[in-house]
Amino acid sequence: NKQELTLHRTSIPVPTEAHRIRVGSPAEVAEAMEKFSTHPDPTVRQEFLADAVINPSVGARTGVKYSSWSPIGCDSTGCCLLACLTLDNRLTVHRSHKHLEWTTMVDVSKKYSERLKERGYAKKDNKPPEANLLDFDELQRRFRMQTPLRMECDLAWWEYENEDRRMSGLIIGSEVGPVKIMPVNLSKVKGYFTVRQPIVLWKECDEIPVENIKCVPLIHPIHKTSCSLIVASRGCYIFWSLLMISPAGLNVHNSHLAGLNSLPVVSLTVSRHSGTFYTCSTDGWVTKLTPKFTESSLVFTVDKLLQPEALTGSRIHGISVSHNGAYFALVGTQGLVGAFHPIRRTYKVHFLALKAPETAAVELLNSPTQNLYRGMDLLDLVRWNVLKNKCIPTQLQEELDRKIQELDTPYLWRLKLFLWRILHQSLHTPRVNHNWRPTPAEAVIVGPEAAEKEGELGKVKRKKEEERRAEVQSLIRTMETHLMRANIKKVLGVVYLNTWIAKNISIPTCGLMDYLSKDPNDRDSEVLIHHIRNKMNKQMFLERCSLCQAVLPFTDHKRAICENGHMWH
Numbered sequence: 001n002k003q004e005l006t007l008h009r010t011s012i013p014v015p016t017e018a019h020r021i022r023v024g025s026p027a028e029v030a031e032a033m034e035k036f037s038t039h040p041d042p043t044v045r046q047e048f049l050a051d052a053v054i055n056p057s058v059g060a061r062t063g064v065k066y067s068s069w070s071p072i073g074c075d076s077t078g079c080c081l082l083a084c085l086t087l088d089n090r091l092t093v094h095r096s097h098k099h100l101e102w103t104t105m106v107d108v109s110k111k112y113s114e115r116l117k118e119r120g121y122a123k124k125d126n127k128p129p130e131a132n133l134l135d136f137d138e139l140q141r142r143f144r145m146q147t148p149l150r151m152e153c154d155l156a157w158w159e160y161e162n163e164d165r166r167m168s169g170l171i172i173g174s175e176v177g178p179v180k181i182m183p184v185n186l187s188k189v190k191g192y193f194t195v196r197q198p199i200v201l202w203k204e205c206d207e208i209p210v211e212n213i214k215c216v217p218l219i220h221p222i223h224k225t226s227c228s229l230i231v232a233s234r235g236c237y238i239f240w241s242l243l244m245i246s247p248a249g250l251n252v253h254n255s256h257l258a259g260l261n262s263l264p265v266v267s268l269t270v271s272r273h274s275g276t277f278y279t280c281s282t283d284g285w286v287t288k289l290t291p292k293f294t295e296s297s298l299v300f301t302v303d304k305l306l307q308p309e310a311l312t313g314s315r316i317h318g319i320s321v322s323h324n325g326a327y328f329a330l331v332g333t334q335g336l337v338g339a340f341h342p343i344r345r346t347y348k349v350h351f352l353a354l355k356a357p358e359t360a361a362v363e364l365l366n367s368p369t370q371n372l373y374r375g376m377d378l379l380d381l382v383r384w385n386v387l388k389n390k391c392i393p394t395q396l397q398e399e400l401d402r403k404i405q406e407l408d409t410p411y412l413w414r415l416k417l418f419l420w421r422i423l424h425q426s427l428h429t430p431r432v433n434h435n436w437r438p439t440p441a442e443a444v445i446v447g448p449e450a451a452e453k454e455g456e457l458g459k460v461k462r463k464k465e466e467e468r469r470a471e472v473q474s475l476i477r478t479m480e481t482h483l484m485r486a487n488i489k490k491v492l493g494v495v496y497l498n499t500w501i502a503k504n505i506s507i508p509t510c511g512l513m514d515y516l517s518k519d520p521n522d523r524d525s526e527v528l529i530h531h532i533r534n535k536m537n538k539q540m541f542l543e544r545c546s547l548c549q550a551v552l553p554f555t556d557h558k559r560a561i562c563e564n565g566h567m568w569h
Contacts, residue, residue, distance in 0.1 A: 010100040012067075012084055018060055019088040021053070022113050023121070023142035024133050032133040044136055053089065054143050061087040071157050071168070081105065089147050113146055121145070154232075156213035162226050162245060167193050171201075173210025173232055178203050179239065201230065201241045201254055208234045212268035216275050220244065221293055229291060229298075231277050233265035238279060238289070242298055253297045260287050260302065267318040271325035278328060280319040284311045286330075310350060317347075322377035326360055327353045357385035361396045365403060370411040372418065383422050390426045392419050410486060417479040424472045427465065485519070488512050489528055496532045506542045511554025 023029060036048040037055075052058040063086065070081040075095050082094045082102070091108040120128045121142050131138040154173030158181055159166060169181040181199040213232040220227050228243040234256070241254035261281040270277050277289040288303040313335040321328040330352070333345040355363075360378040367375055386392055396419075404412045495507055513532065516525040543552050545562040552562055561567045 010096075010102065012064065012082065012094055012102050013104065014062060014064065014084075014086055015090065015092075015104075018056070019086070019090045019109070020056070021089070021109075021143055021146045022117065023139065023146075028133045032139055035134060036136060036139070048136070051140075051143075053147055054139065063087045071159075083108075085148055091148055109146065109148075116142075116145060154210045154213055156215045156230070158215050158228060158230070158243075159217065160226065160228055160243070160245060161217065165193060167195065167245075169195050169199070171213050171215060171230060173213055174205075175209040177206045177208050177210065177234070179210055179213075179230075179232065179241070199243075199250070199252070201252060202239060208237070210234055210239070212265065214268060214270045214277065216270055216272065218275055218291075222295060229275070231268065231270070231289075233268050233279065235264050236261050236281075238265065238268075238277075240291075240298075240300070257289070257300060257302070261285065266316060267320075269319050269321045269328065271321050271323070273324045276321075276325060278305075278319060278321055280316050280330065282315055284314050284316045284330075284332065286319065286328075308350070308352065321354075324363065324375060324377050326355050326377035326381050327351055353381060355381060357381045358393070358395075361393065364415060365396075365399055365412075367411075370409065372411070372414055379418065382419070386419060386422045387426045390423070392423055410483065413479060413483050413486075417476065417483065420472060420476050420479065424469065424476060427469050427472065485516060485522070485525070488516060489525060492516075492528060492532060496535050506544055506546045506552060508543050508552040508554040508560075509536070510543065511552070515554060 024032075033055075036044060039045040039048065049055055050058070052060070064084050065087050066085040068083045070083065072078070072080055074081045077097070079096065082096075083091065084094060085091050089109070091112075093105045093108060094102045095105045096102050119126070122128050129138055129141075133139050133142070154175075156171040158169045158171050160168075168184060170184050171179065171181050173179050179201040181195060181201065183194040183196065183198065185194050211233050213230065215228060215230050218227050218229055219225070223244070225244060225246070227245075230241040230243070232239045236258075238257040238260060239254070240257065241252060244251045244253075260279060263281040263283050265279050266282050267280045268277065275291060277291075279287045279289065284307055286305040286307070288305055290301040290303070291298050292301060311330065311332060314332040315335050316330055316332045318331045319328060328351075330350045331347060332350065333347055334342055355378075360381040364375055364378050364382065369375075372379060382396075400412065400416055400419075404416065491507070492509070492512060495505060496509075509532065513529050516522065517529060519525065544550060545552055545564070545566050547566045548562065548564045550562040550564055550566075554560055
């Protein structure tokens with residue numbers, strides 16, 4: 001009867017009415033539909049009838065195709081907005097003004113359709129189209145102008161922070177080449193400013209589309225100032241731009257990296273912790289780009305990562321690296337089979353380690369954040385090493401004990417507890433006995449004496465394993481008790497030694513103090529209990545469950561619940 005995790009479900013309202021893309025007057029559209037549905041040319045007629053966007057009789061699908069969160073502060077209340085692209089090619093923006101309730105803020109597709117109608121469905125040169133809807137190419141062009149394929153292909157958020165001032169903008173890439181930072185005013189967020197006018201990072205219109213834009217805030221090691229590094233893929237090339245704000249103004253340095261990939265770059269990812277970029281082309285080759293600062297600009301160190309045998313001949317669709325750069329994941333499908341594309345594609349996710357377990361352990365011990373949650377990818381490598389070898393590396397164990405003696409922080413104790421729990425799990429790994437396999441032909445029939453001796457050796461081995469598991473379990477209990485006592489002292493200190501705590505708090509004070517007083521060598525607990533007893537004469541917090549008003553006992557840190565099964569926390 002313990003309290004479980006509660007998940008609150010919410011849903012985005014998808015419009016029930018059918019989405020009709022407007023490409024002209026209703027009379028012209030009806031005439032074009034009738035013409036192409038009975039067109040004498042079978043190639044044109046079949047292409048029209050099979051197009052689910054142009055031909056509404058095919059049937060529209062319902063549901064959400066893509067969704068994306070906005071940066072914080074875009075809402076009128078300073079919260080985030082949610083953009084959704086539905087399967088019927090409708091782009092909408094939603095906001096949550098109440099708890100778990102979403103409302104549609106704007107229909108972007110409708111607004112965009114109105115703007116196209118005002119421009120007369122002109123092309124990029126703002127010249128009105130010469131053909132009408134009775135031309136099939138013109139009909140397709142007008143529909144494709146309003147059919148989004150995906151989201152965030154060439155968009156990224158730019159933020160620059162210097163002391164108390166934070167500037168923001170939207171990095172936009174074009175399908176013809178230029179890259180700009182557009183001003184976005186976050187007036188509801190205190191301390192945010194935006195650029196006064198668009199910043200052109202690349203102005204050449206060379207018809208190479210911009211995709212996979214990434215922006216990383218960095219600290220210039222020479223000038224000791226904040227800067228922003230923007231990296232994007234343009235075909236087979238990598239575009240980069242370094243933005244630095246000095247008293248003289250904004251300095252922009254940009255260039256291209258060529259010769260990295262023979263095929264276009266399909267995905268680009270960045271490790272936010274180290275600022276290292278990884279690019280991947282369709283043939284599966286991954287390139288590591290490490291930025292190095294110079295006096296006035298920067299250079300990139302290019303490293304080609306070895307391609308695993310499992311990815312040889314595969315087609316890669318995307319790549320993503322973990323927070324601390326411990327490993328990255330690739331999504332791919334099988335390549336050509338007998339010089340032909342496969343009829344059915346099986347998408348697989350491959351995980352490849354970028355660091356050794358020993359390197360991950362060193363980074364965990366020297367972590368500046370002191371947070372195991374932020375180092376989960378490093379923990380994965382260390383955990384895999386412990387599970388594989390069924391032991392904690394001696395060097396890691398000695399270094400961890402030395403740091404605990406010097407610092408004695410909860411982070412180091414949690415890391416040690418994690419390692420010993422994984423070790424305990426590895427010792428419980430069941431053996432796989434393949435009883436279904438036939439006995440090998442070269443197997444020798446043993447006598448009763450050999451079988452009895454083998455049974456005795458097995459009993460001795462099992463006894464040693466049980467003793468080892470009991471020893472590890474005892475150490476785990478000791479570490480859990482240490483962390484629990486430290487947490488109890490923290491809770492009591494926060495509740496009783498601060499005046500801003502609300503009065504409706506329920507906490508089993510007496511039970512917690514009795515639990516702490518069991519250790520006569522804990523001087524900190526004695527001092528804390530003395531202060532609390534003095535304050536309890538003036539202020540006393542309830543020791544009853546806030547749900548059922550039952551008495552809150554505390555005798556065991558693993559069972560801190562009332563008689564009705566409500567866990568207090």
